[in-house]
Amino acid sequence: MAAELGHLARGAAAAILWLLTFHVLALSDSRAQARISGGTGVCISRERDALLSFKAGLLDPAGRLSSWRGEDCCKWKGVWCSKRTGHLVKLDLHSTLGDYDNNNILSLSRDEMSSSLAALHQLRYLDLSWNNFNYTNIPVSMGSMKNLRYLNLSRSDFGGKIPSQLGNLSNLEHLDLSNFIFTGLYGDINFSYGLHIVDLAWLPRLSLLNHLDLSGVNLSAVRDLFPIVNMISSLKVLRLAGSGLTSTMSAPWKSNLTHLDVLNLSDNSFNTSLEHNWFWYLTSLKELYLSYGYWHGSIPEELGNMTSLQVIDFTDNALVGLIPSNLENLCNLEEMYFGQNNIHASIGEFMDRLPRCSWNTIQVLLVENNEMTGKLPIWIGNMTSLSVFSARENMITHTIPLGVGSLRNLAELDFGSNKLSGVLTKEHFSGLLNLRLLDLSHNSLKLVIEPNWVPPFRLTWLVLDSCRLGPRFPKWLKWQTDIKHLDLGNANLDDVIPDWFWVTFSRASDLILSGNKLRGSLPANLQDMSASSIDLGSNNLTGQFPWLPINILYLDLSSNSFSGSLLSEIKVPLPQTLLLANNQITGTIPSCMCQFTGLLYLDLSRNNLIGDVMQCWKESDNNSSMLSANSANQFGSNMVGLALNNNDLSGEFPNFLQSASQFRSLDISYNRFSGTLPEWLPEKMPSLKILIVRSNMFSGHIPKNLTCLGNLHYLDMARNNISGTIWPLINLKAMRVLPEDHYTMEDFALQKSIPVTTKGQTRDYNFINYDLVVNLDLSCNSLTGKIPGEISLLIGLMNLNLSGNELIGKIPNEIGDLKMLESLDLSYNELYGEIPSGLSALTSLSHLNLSYNNLSGMIPSGPQLQVLDNLNYTYIGNPGLCGYPLSKNCSTGTTTDADQSDGHDDADHVVPLYLGMSIGFVVGLWTVFCTMLTRRAWVISFFQITDKLYDEVYVRVAISWARMMEKTRDDTA
Numbered sequence: 001m002a003a004e005l006g007h008l009a010r011g012a013a014a015a016i017l018w019l020l021t022f023h024v025l026a027l028s029d030s031r032a033q034a035r036i037s038g039g040t041g042v043c044i045s046r047e048r049d050a051l052l053s054f055k056a057g058l059l060d061p062a063g064r065l066s067s068w069r070g071e072d073c074c075k076w077k078g079v080w081c082s083k084r085t086g087h088l089v090k091l092d093l094h095s096t097l098g099d100y101d102n103n104n105i106l107s108l109s110r111d112e113m114s115s116s117l118a119a120l121h122q123l124r125y126l127d128l129s130w131n132n133f134n135y136t137n138i139p140v141s142m143g144s145m146k147n148l149r150y151l152n153l154s155r156s157d158f159g160g161k162i163p164s165q166l167g168n169l170s171n172l173e174h175l176d177l178s179n180f181i182f183t184g185l186y187g188d189i190n191f192s193y194g195l196h197i198v199d200l201a202w203l204p205r206l207s208l209l210n211h212l213d214l215s216g217v218n219l220s221a222v223r224d225l226f227p228i229v230n231m232i233s234s235l236k237v238l239r240l241a242g243s244g245l246t247s248t249m250s251a252p253w254k255s256n257l258t259h260l261d262v263l264n265l266s267d268n269s270f271n272t273s274l275e276h277n278w279f280w281y282l283t284s285l286k287e288l289y290l291s292y293g294y295w296h297g298s299i300p301e302e303l304g305n306m307t308s309l310q311v312i313d314f315t316d317n318a319l320v321g322l323i324p325s326n327l328e329n330l331c332n333l334e335e336m337y338f339g340q341n342n343i344h345a346s347i348g349e350f351m352d353r354l355p356r357c358s359w360n361t362i363q364v365l366l367v368e369n370n371e372m373t374g375k376l377p378i379w380i381g382n383m384t385s386l387s388v389f390s391a392r393e394n395m396i397t398h399t400i401p402l403g404v405g406s407l408r409n410l411a412e413l414d415f416g417s418n419k420l421s422g423v424l425t426k427e428h429f430s431g432l433l434n435l436r437l438l439d440l441s442h443n444s445l446k447l448v449i450e451p452n453w454v455p456p457f458r459l460t461w462l463v464l465d466s467c468r469l470g471p472r473f474p475k476w477l478k479w480q481t482d483i484k485h486l487d488l489g490n491a492n493l494d495d496v497i498p499d500w501f502w503v504t505f506s507r508a509s510d511l512i513l514s515g516n517k518l519r520g521s522l523p524a525n526l527q528d529m530s531a532s533s534i535d536l537g538s539n540n541l542t543g544q545f546p547w548l549p550i551n552i553l554y555l556d557l558s559s560n561s562f563s564g565s566l567l568s569e570i571k572v573p574l575p576q577t578l579l580l581a582n583n584q585i586t587g588t589i590p591s592c593m594c595q596f597t598g599l600l601y602l603d604l605s606r607n608n609l610i611g612d613v614m615q616c617w618k619e620s621d622n623n624s625s626m627l628s629a630n631s632a633n634q635f636g637s638n639m640v641g642l643a644l645n646n647n648d649l650s651g652e653f654p655n656f657l658q659s660a661s662q663f664r665s666l667d668i669s670y671n672r673f674s675g676t677l678p679e680w681l682p683e684k685m686p687s688l689k690i691l692i693v694r695s696n697m698f699s700g701h702i703p704k705n706l707t708c709l710g711n712l713h714y715l716d717m718a719r720n721n722i723s724g725t726i727w728p729l730i731n732l733k734a735m736r737v738l739p740e741d742h743y744t745m746e747d748f749a750l751q752k753s754i755p756v757t758t759k760g761q762t763r764d765y766n767f768i769n770y771d772l773v774v775n776l777d778l779s780c781n782s783l784t785g786k787i788p789g790e791i792s793l794l795i796g797l798m799n800l801n802l803s804g805n806e807l808i809g810k811i812p813n814e815i816g817d818l819k820m821l822e823s824l825d826l827s828y829n830e831l832y833g834e835i836p837s838g839l840s841a842l843t844s845l846s847h848l849n850l851s852y853n854n855l856s857g858m859i860p861s862g863p864q865l866q867v868l869d870n871l872n873y874t875y876i877g878n879p880g881l882c883g884y885p886l887s888k889n890c891s892t893g894t895t896t897d898a899d900q901s902d903g904h905d906d907a908d909h910v911v912p913l914y915l916g917m918s919i920g921f922v923v924g925l926w927t928v929f930c931t932m933l934t935r936r937a938w939v940i941s942f943f944q945i946t947d948k949l950y951d952e953v954y955v956r957v958a959i960s961w962a963r964m965m966e967k968t969r970d971d972t973a
Helices: 002-036 045-056 097-101 140-144 164-168 225-229 301-305 325-329 347-352 378-382 402-406 475-479 499-504 591-595 613-623 655-659 704-708 745-749 789-793 813-817 837-841 896-901 907-934 936-972
Strands: 079-081 088-092 125-127 150-152 174-176 211-213 237-239 262-264 287-289 311-313 335-337 364-366 388-390 412-414 421-424 437-439 444-447 461-463 485-487 510-512 519-521 533-535 540-543 554-556 561-565 577-579 584-587 601-603 608-612 641-643 648-651 665-667 672-676 690-692 697-701 714-716 721-724 753-758 761-766 775-777 782-786 799-801 806-809 823-825 830-833 847-849 854-858 880-882
Touching: 045 088, 140 164, 301 325, 378 402, 475 499, 608 613, 613 648, 789 813, 813 837
Parallel strands: 088 125, 125 150, 150 174, 174 211, 211 237, 237 262, 262 287, 287 311, 311 335, 335 364, 364 388, 388 412, 412 437, 421 444, 437 461, 461 485, 485 510, 510 533, 519 540, 533 554, 540 561, 554 577, 561 584, 577 601, 584 608, 601 641, 608 648, 641 665, 648 672, 665 690, 672 697, 690 714, 697 721, 714 775, 721 782, 775 799, 782 806, 799 823, 806 830, 823 847, 830 854, 854 880
Antiparallel strands: 079 088, 753 761
C-alpha cells in the first residue's frame, strides 16, 4: 500500500512537473509569437484609436497604410499583437533605402508628431526609420513607453534636442537615433539640421542597452562622453560616426565595456595621435572603424593584442610607417581597410606582416591611396578566401604575380593608378571564376592574350585606361556580355571598332574608348543601346553623326573627323552633356537641339557651323505647339555651360540664356556675333564665372552692372569694337580674392578644357585647373581714358591684357600690388611717364609687354624684370626709355630725361619757358656789353685775363700732346 502511495505520489508530482513545464513553454511560445505573429482577431479599441490618430498626422503618398481599416488592427500592415493578451507589441513602419529614393515614404502633415503612440503601453518594438518627419522634435511622450526593448528612429529626419525622457526606458536594449551625415566640400560635418544632445546624464539609466547608434547626432557639446558610455557595461555595439567629436580618452583607462563587439568612431575630427587610446584595450572587439578621423602617427603594437578582430578600418587618416609586426595574433581577421593614409611601406613587407593564420580567412583587403612601394608578394595566391582586394593609388612596381590567377573567390581586383609594368597573359586570369570588377588603369601594363581565349569570368566593371591592349581590338571582350562600365581609354587601340562591339555591350551603361586611334564610322543607328554615357573623344572616327541611344545623358565625340550636318531630328528625350567639338560638322544648329530642356552642357566649338544661332531657338519655338514665351525659354533653363567658339556663327548675343540662372561658362569667341553686350547678364545669369566673347564684332560700352557678376573670374572681350572706359570692371568680386577662394567642386562638370589666351599664346587648361585662372583681357578694342589705380584691388588677377586700345595717362604705381600677376600687356596704347618701380616686385611675372607707347625715363631694376619672356620686345617703340636691357644709357648730368618724363603734363608751359630763357640771356649779355663801353679800365682787365687763360690752356695742351706722341712711338718700337 505504501509502495502504491509512493508511486501515486511520484506520478502526481511528475504530472504537476509536466504541467508546469508545459505552462512555461506555452508562455514562452506566446511571448515569442507576440514578437513575430499577427493578431487573433481581437484588437483593443484604445490601441486601435491610437494608431488611427497617429495615421491622421501622416502623409502617405504611396498608400503604405492603406490596410489600416476595419476593427481588427492586429491584421494591419506593420502591426503585431500578442496572441495571449491582444495588446499591440510591435509597430514596424520603416521604409527601405529604395523606398526613400523613390519618395515612397511617410512624412508629417503637421508641425509636430502625434503623441498618441504613448497609449501603446505594452509596445516592445518600435521602428520608424527611413522616413521623413520634417526635422520635427522627437515626442517627449516616447519616454513613457517603458516596455520598449527596441527603438529605431534612424534616418527619419528628426531634428532638435533629443529628449532626456528617453532615459526612462529602463528596459531598452536597442537604441538607434542615427542621422544622415552631411559633409561639406572639405569633409566638415554640417549640423544645420538634425538631432543634437547637450547632456547625456540620462543614458546610464538604460542599464540593459546592448546596441547604441548615435551616428550623425551632434555630440560636440557633450562633456565626459566616453566616461558616461563606459557606465553601460552591457553594450555590444557602439556607433558614434560623424558626431562632431574632437577628443577621446587616453590610456591607461579602466573600461567596463568588456562585451563590446563593434566600435565605430569614423568621420570625426579627433586630430590626435592614434596611439595611447582607450579602445586598444578592448580585447573583445570584433569590428573597429576609425576612418576619416584625422588620426596621425603610427599604428600601435596593441593592435596585435585584439585577437578577436575581424574588421579593421583605418581609411583616410594621416597614419605613417608600417602596421605592427605582431598582427600574426589576429587569426580571426576577415576585413582590413587601410586606404588613404601615409603608409610608406613596401607592399610586400606590409602583406608579410599580415597574420599567416588568417591568410585563408581574410575576405576584404583595402590599402588604397597610400604610398606603398615595392612589388606584390608571390604568395598572394594563398589568400584563398579573398573576395575584394584594392591597392589603387599607390606606387607599387614590377608586375602582377601569376598567383593572382588562383584566387577563385576574388570578385573585385583594383590595382589602378600604380607603377606596375610587365606583360599579363591569360594565366593571370585563368582561375578568377567569380571576378566581377577589374581595374588595372593608369599603369604600364601590356595585355597579351590570344584572340580565341574565352575568359572564365563575366565582368560587370572593366577599367583598363592607359594599359596597352592594341593595336588590335581585343577579341576576348566579346564574351563580356554583362558589362555595365567599360573603360578602354588611351589603350593604344589602332583599329576599326568591330561590329560585335555594339551587340556585346548593348546593355552597358558607360562606354569609354577615348584617346585611341580608332577609325572608321559609327553605326548609323545606336538607338537600341542602353548606354547613358558614351565617350569616343580624341580618335580618328569619320562619317555622319549617328542616331543616338534613347537613354543617352553624356556623349563625347569631340576631336574626331565627323562631317556633314547634324541630324534635323535627334530622338533623345533628356541629354545632359553633348561634346561635339573639334570636328568638321557643317550647316546650322538644328532646331531639335533647342528643344533639349534638360541640357546642362553643349560644346559645338571648332567646327564649320554657320548661321544665326538665335534661328535655332526661333525654329524650335515655331515647331512647338505652344508659342508662349514660357515654352521658348525652357531651352537653357538648366544649362551650366555653352561653347560655340571657332565657328562662323552670327547674330546677336544669345538671348535664350536669359532663363539660365545656373549658367557658369560661356564661350562664343571667334565668330561673327554683333550688337552690344546685354544689360541683363547679372540679373539673369548671376552664377556666371567665365565669359569669352573675343574676336567678334560686338560694340558699345562695357555694361556698368557687369560688376554685379560676383562669381566672374575669367573675362575675355578682346578683338571687338568695345568703347568707353574700364571703370565698370574694377569691382568684380571674384577677381578681388585669391583663386582658391572661389574654387568649387561643382565646376568639374562644365567641360574638359578651356582655351586661355595669356602670355601671347593660347593654351588649353584642363577642367581641374581652369577655375584657378583669373583673367581680364580687353585688348584690341577702342577703350579710352586712364588705367584706374583701383585696378590694384583685383588681387587675384593672373593675366591682365589692355593692349591695342587708346588708353592714356601714366601706368598706376599701384599695379605693383597685383602679386599673382603672371602676364601684363599694355602695349599699343598712348601711355606716358615712367615705368612704375612696383613692377619689379611682381615675383610671379614672366611676361611683360609695354611696347609702342610714349614711356620715358629709366627702366626699373630688379631680378624679376631681367628674366622676362621676349625681353628684347618688351620696351620697343618707347624712344624715351633708357637703361638695361636697352642700349641707350641714362644721362646723370642733365635733367632732360626727367623733364621729359613729365612732358605731357607740362606741355603747355614748354614754349613760354624757352622764350623766357632766351630773352633773359640776351638782356644779360647786352647789360655786360654796355657796361664795358662806359668803363675802359674794365675792358682792358677783361682781355688781359682772357689772354692769360688762353696761354695756360695752350701750354697744358701742347705738353700733353707731346707726351702722348712720345708714348705712341715707344709702343710702336
